[in-house]
Amino acid sequence: MEFTKLFITLCTLQALFVIPSIQAAQASSDLFREYIGAEFNGVKFSDVPINPNVEFHFILAFAIDYTTSSPSPTNGKFNIFWDTDNLGPSQVSSIKSAHPNVKVALSLGGDSVGDGSAYFNPSSVDSWVSNAVSSLTDIIQHYNLDGIDIDYEHFNADPDTFAECIGQLITTLKNNGIISFASIAPYDDDQVQSHYMALWRSYGHLIDYVNFQFYAYDQGTTVSQFMKYFETQRSNYNGGKILASFATDGSGGLSPDDGFFTACNTLKSRQELSGIFIWSADDSMSRGFRYEKQSQALLANPH
Template sequence: MEIGLLKLFPALLIILQALSTTHISILQLADAANSKLFREYIGANFKNVAFDEPFPSFLHQESAFKCQRSFEPWRDTVGNDPAFFKPSSVESWRANAVSSLTQIIKNYNLDGIDIDYEHFQSDPDTFAASVGGLIETLKTNKVISFASIAPYPEVQSYYLALWKSYGNLIDYVNFQFYAYDKGTTVSQFLDYFETQSSNYNGGKILTSFESNGNRGLSPENGFFTACDTLKNQQKLHGIFVWCADDSKNNGFQYERQSQELLAEKYYCGFLVKVLKMGFFWTSDPGPLLEGTVPVICQLPIYLGSGVDNPSDVSSIKNQNSNVKVALSLGGDVQGGYAYFSPSSVNSWVSNAVSTLTDIIQQYNLDGIDIDYEHFQTDPDTFTECIGQLISTLKRNGVISFASIAPFDDDQVQGHYQALWKKYGHLIDYVNFQFYAYDQGTTVSQFMSYFNTQSSNYNGGKVLVSFISDGSGGLAPDDGFFTACNRLKSRKQLHGIFVWSADDSKANGFRYEKQSQALLAIHH
C-alpha cells in the first residue's frame, strides 16, 4: 500500500486522509495516515477558521484532516537572513525542541512535523543526532504520528546522515525536485527520481513542482506525464507543491489536477472486459478528501474469460476496500441477441439461484446487474423471475445489492417498470441507459429525460450515463458534465455509469476520471 500526499507550503500542514488502495491515492494512498497533504500558513483562514488559533473544532468538522508543523522557523529566512541550524549541543537543542514542540503540537492539535532546514552551521552528524532524537522522542511520547523531511540536492549530506541513522522513523521524503534547473525534461525528472529513491532507499519519495514554473519540471511541460509514468510503475507515493501563495493565483489548478491523478483507480485484469463502470453514491459517498469514490465493476457472465480465476477478484477487493463487483445478466452477444425466454418461472428461478450462487461465491462477487434487452415472454413473467431471483439471493446473503439497466424502448420499459412496481424495494440502482437516446441530445433534453425516468422509477437511485465514443445521447464534450453538475446541486446525482470500458481505454479513461472527480466533491 502507498500513500498519496498533496502538499502546499509552508508552515501549517493539513493532511487529508484517504482510503488505502493498491496503486493510487487521492493521492497514492496508504498507511502512516493514508493521506494527502495540504499546507496553509498559520494566520490564514479556511472554512472561517483562523489558523493562528487552536483549531480542534476545525478538525472535528473534517475528520480526514491531519496537521503538521513545518520545523524550521520559518523555513528559509528570518527577516532577510537565512535560518540556520545551529545547536549549542545535541542534548540542549533536543530538550528545548521537544519541550517547545510538544506544547505547540498539543495546543494546535497537530499530528506531525516536517523537517525543512536548508542552512547549517553544524556538521551532518550533529544534525542527524539532534533531529533524529527529536523525532524519536516525539513519537515515543505519542506527541506525533508521523514525520517528513524536505531535502534537495545541495543539502544532501545532512539529510542522508539523518536517513542513515533514523530513516526508520521518517514517513515521507518530500524531495524538492523543483530545486533542479528550469527546463528539466520528463526523462531527466525520472532519472532524478530514481537517484533520490536510491539515496533514500525504502522511503516514500514524493514528487514535487513549483506553482510558478520557475524551476524544475513544470506542470505545463510534462510534470504530470512523469507522474503518470511513476504511477504505472507503482512509485507515485504522492505530490507536494511549492507554494500556496502562487497556487492561489491560478485557482489551485495544478493541485486539483494532482488530486484527480492520485485519485484514479482502474482495476487489473478484467477491467477492459467490463460493460459498465459505476461510480455510485452510497450512504457515505467517500468524498475525494476521505477516499476514492466507491466503484462497482459489472462483469458480464458471457465474458467470463475476463477474469482468469476467482483469486483475481478477491485480490482486487482485498487491496481496494471501496470496490464491489457485480455479475451482469443479459445484454447482447457477439453477432446476436440474448433473449429472456424462460420455460417457467419456477424452473428459471431455481436454475438461476443455483447457478448464480455458485458463481458469485466462487468469484467473491457482491451483486447482480439485470441487463436483459430482448424478450420472448411477457412483463409479468419477467417480473416474477427476476424479482424472485433478487429476493432469494438477498435473503440467502449471497448478494448485497442489485441493479437494473433499462433504456427508453416501449418493450424494455414495459418489462422493467413491471419489475420495479412489484420489486423496486429490492433494487438498489437504476442504471438507466441515457446514451440510448439520439446523438446530439441537449442538456435541456437530458434533464427532461432524467426527470421522466426518475418518475418512472419513483424513489429509485437513477444513475446518469454516457457512451465513451459519443455515438448516442448527451456526450461528455457536449454538456454531459454540465447536466451532472445541475443534478448534483439538486442532490439528484446518485452516480454515473459508462459504456464501454473498451472505448474508454482508448482515451485513457479520461471521462471516468472526470466523473470520479465530480462525484467526489461535496456541495
C-alpha cells in the first residue's frame, strides 16, 4: 500500500514537471510568411526562395472592399488590388504543386487605395458580413487560397463593430470550409490597437497568427527595445502566436542588419518564436531575397 502511494506521488510530480515543458515546446514554430503583390513590380511566387523545411505562407496584398475603377467603399464587396498578371490562379496552383509546404492567403484592407487611405467603412454588420462572405468566397475559391489576413489600418467604425464584422466573417469562412487559417496584422497605434484588441477579446480563439507590424516602430529600434515591444504584444494578444517581423523597404523597426536575427534567436531559445514574416517580396526582389533565405534558415534550424 505504501509503495503504491509512493509510486502515484512520483508520477504526479513527474507530470507536474513534464507538462509545462511540452507546452513551451509547442510555442516555437517554423512558420515563415511574406506579403507579395502590392507594388506591381513584376515579382512572382517563383522568384522567392522557398526552404523545404519551413511552413511557408505567401500573403497576397491586397483584397479591398472598394471599387477598382474609381476607388470608393463598397460595404464588404471585395475586389482584387494585387498584381494578377504575375500572381494569378495558375501561378498559385503552380507554386503550391511545386512546393508542398507552401500555402497562399490574401490580405484584406491595407493602408491605401488609389490616392487615399483604405477605410473600414461598413453600412451595417449584417450587410457587410453577407457581402464579404460572398465576394471573398468567390475570390478564395477561384484562386485556390488557404487563408485570410486582416490588415485594416483606417477606420470609419467603432472597435465593437469592427470586431463583429471581422469575427463573424472569419467564423463563417472557417465553418464553411473556405479557409483553414486566419491572421491579423495590427501595429502600435492607439486607434489600430483598440480595434484589433476588441476583435481579439471576442474572437481571438479563431485567429491563428498575429502578424504584428514591428517595423512600424521607429527606425533604429535596438534589440533590447524590440524584445520589450515583443513582450508587450504577447501580453496584449495573450495566448496568440505572435510573429516577429521586419520590412525590406527601408522603413522602421529593428532591421535585419542591426540585430533582428539576434533577437529571433533569443526568442527561439526561449521557445517564444511563433514565426517570422516580411514586408515584402516586392521590395526584396532588388536585394536578391537575402533576408528571406536567412529567416528561413533560422526557422528551419532545430537548435
